[in-house]
Amino acid sequence: MADEQEPWELLQKMIAEGQALKLDQYLEGMSAMETVYAVSRLSEDEQSQLLTLIKPEAAAVLIEEVTESQAVDLIDHLSPEQAAHIVDELPSDQQADILGALDASDAEAIMDEMEPAEAADVRELLQYPTDTAGGVMITEYLAYSDEMTIAGVLDDMRENRETYAHYDVQYGYVISHSGALAGVLRLRDLLLAPRKDSLMSLMIPNPISVPVDMSLDDLHGVFDTYAFLGVPVVDAESRLVGVAQRAAVDRAVGKQTEEVYLKTSGIVGGEELRNMGFLSRASRRLSWLSINIVLNIVAASVIAFYQDTLSAVIVLAVFLPIISDMSGCSGNQAVAVSIRELTLGLIKPRDVFRVFSKEAVVGLMNGAVLGVLLGGVAWVWQDNMYLGLVVGGALMVNTLLAVSLGGLIPLALRGMKMDPALASGPLLTTVTDMCGFFFVLGFASLMLEKLVP
């Protein structure tokens, strides 16, 4: 075991020895998962040396394999000139993703060193928000004038074979005299048609296209509706500006799902990796925690209000955190289902009654079971049936409340155009904590003489 060297240790050695050729070969044999892990183990200096030692093409492959935040870090630590050589080799959507994540001045310095045509493309892509069609599209596509023949297209493809080999080409696009998108060519149709035919006769006219500012959600809907691998993106004048690919949209939507998960766990901004700076990690987590502690203090003030009741029946203090925690758990299950159904399009903010009626029965049943369980424990432990009634009754009522509210809060937040993932949890637990404490201590106050030992 101790003799066997980890891939990243081998990389370290080759970097230290400056063995460029060996590095090229070794990296080629590594899977993406291995590369991700190995790169994360190298120091910043080693990473920079690695990228400058290997060929720009190999460096670009490496950049495509690692995670996006790793890629941004790697490029960030190179000189603008070195970075430009590598970025030149990336597909346009990834160029835009990486340069868009850098400081504007760093990105500018790299684009100044890039090939002018590549730089112009990426500058244009950088204009579009990342959650729109413009933000995910690529600019590498085949476009031909509608006056061409099939022979002309085939000749162009043959001549530019080298260039197009890097394209992810599924369709060709036909452009009219005015510059507007006129039709789509399927490559397999080109295979079968007579060479002398016009493109007009072969193309699918009036193709589906999407505006450059279409939202990612709507674009996802388009790919759900049609079996296309790519869809042309047009500007306000119907001119073709890029192609949005199904895979890029799926990736972007997957990233959103992941962000929802991280946000519900209180990772503000939807992204944190441990290679980020300690201060930014700690302070971003803290921004969410400090709102939570204020809400917690507000909720716990209910306990202070009932201090006398609690003094008289000190054993209730054991049950307060249980009720607070269990209501939070039950409510958060309902929150997760509502957020998921909102994402899938199965519910809309106005479906308040439907969600309430579905959640209330679950809250009633699970509240009853959990209430009987906890009430039973309290009764047996203190040999006092009334304590069981107070504790069990409070958990029962509060579970019903937590589950119903948990289902509804995401709808309300979405209805107010707010992000349900980040705010639903804290809002829910504040209300259910307050109500839980109020039910336990309020019920106990009502039958205090039966509870005092």
Next chain:
Amino acid sequence: MADEQEPWELLQKMIAEGQALKLDQYLEGMSAMETVYAVSRLSEDEQSQLLTLIKPEAAAVLIEEVTESQAVDLIDHLSPEQAAHIVDELPSDQQADILGALDASDAEAIMDEMEPAEAADVRELLQYPTDTAGGVMITEYLAYSDEMTIAGVLDDMRENRETYAHYDVQYGYVISHSGALAGVLRLRDLLLAPRKDSLMSLMIPNPISVPVDMSLDDLHGVFDTYAFLGVPVVDAESRLVGVAQRAAVDRAVGKQTEEVYLKTSGIVGGEELRNMGFLSRASRRLSWLSINIVLNIVAASVIAFYQDTLSAVIVLAVFLPIISDMSGCSGNQAVAVSIRELTLGLIKPRDVFRVFSKEAVVGLMNGAVLGVLLGGVAWVWQDNMYLGLVVGGALMVNTLLAVSLGGLIPLALRGMKMDPALASGPLLTTVTDMCGFFFVLGFASLMLEKLVP
């Protein structure tokens, strides 16, 4: 407002009137998101009538648009014969997904009514676990003998144009005499080569292929490494059995991410939609809650142990739920980051020291800030500095513990081949609740005389 009819109300009306043609047209104009929502609003009877009224091809499009659990329900409520007509029109991977989710006997009844060739394909796909290459691959692909010429392939494509139109064809595959996969054809290369050339001369020999039992994670790695849109899947004898598509793998991985999110919120089984039966929804949620309540009771028993201290300083009861809740929040942030980094391949179970050192500093800093905050509130409220020290100190120490543990628990669970998403949260909060109660009440016991008012 009241006059405007919702799309699903219009559908209801057309179904009631049996207007098959109008339904076909209306559905075609609806986006996938609209269809998902409208179908969820129809009764089971109306859904079945809708699917039998429209053409099988249109029904198949509808099945592809709605969510997977909706699709399974829709098919489940039809007669085997009606279901078979629709399933026949679906791509093979979706056939397998839907039939695999049905009861075995229901699926069998449908396959008996399907076209024999389609049924044979889907029976084979159903053998493979859903999280392997076999589980996501399609069986619609173009395969040609290595003895054929390009002219032969082009002739076959022209003859079977109708059939292949439904295929999602990116590549052709070349099969050797022994039945093994010999090479891959890029369609665009077919475009440019002389017709009389042999396939052997045009194909890319020794292509990358994946074994049918490759895990989804590894398959995802393959697509990360190579820019392929599809990769051939082979059995133990190197025979081609299907094609795994990038889009299908991205979808399957997206589904896994979603399940992680739902599981961390206590949705056992990773899936719940409100159209599922009330009893199964309530009982699945309850199975997780009942483990949690037991863990909660265990944790709260620490409070019972310190009852005397609590009686003497009743105001401590206000701070117990705050400390329990805040430690849970801080720890769960670290859990979320570890689960994410495990998924991305940035950490492995053995990286205990690395994760601990990264989390401990965050825990130390955020614990200090939150401790000072809560300690300050306690001090000012009760005008007792020692109360501030006890409460603030306990939160500080417990936050450090919760954050460090939160980072490590997912590693430990993954190392033991268990699912970190479902178990990390309950495990973490049990330990941090116990320790939090212990720190507050233990510290208080030590300086009891300074705290008693």
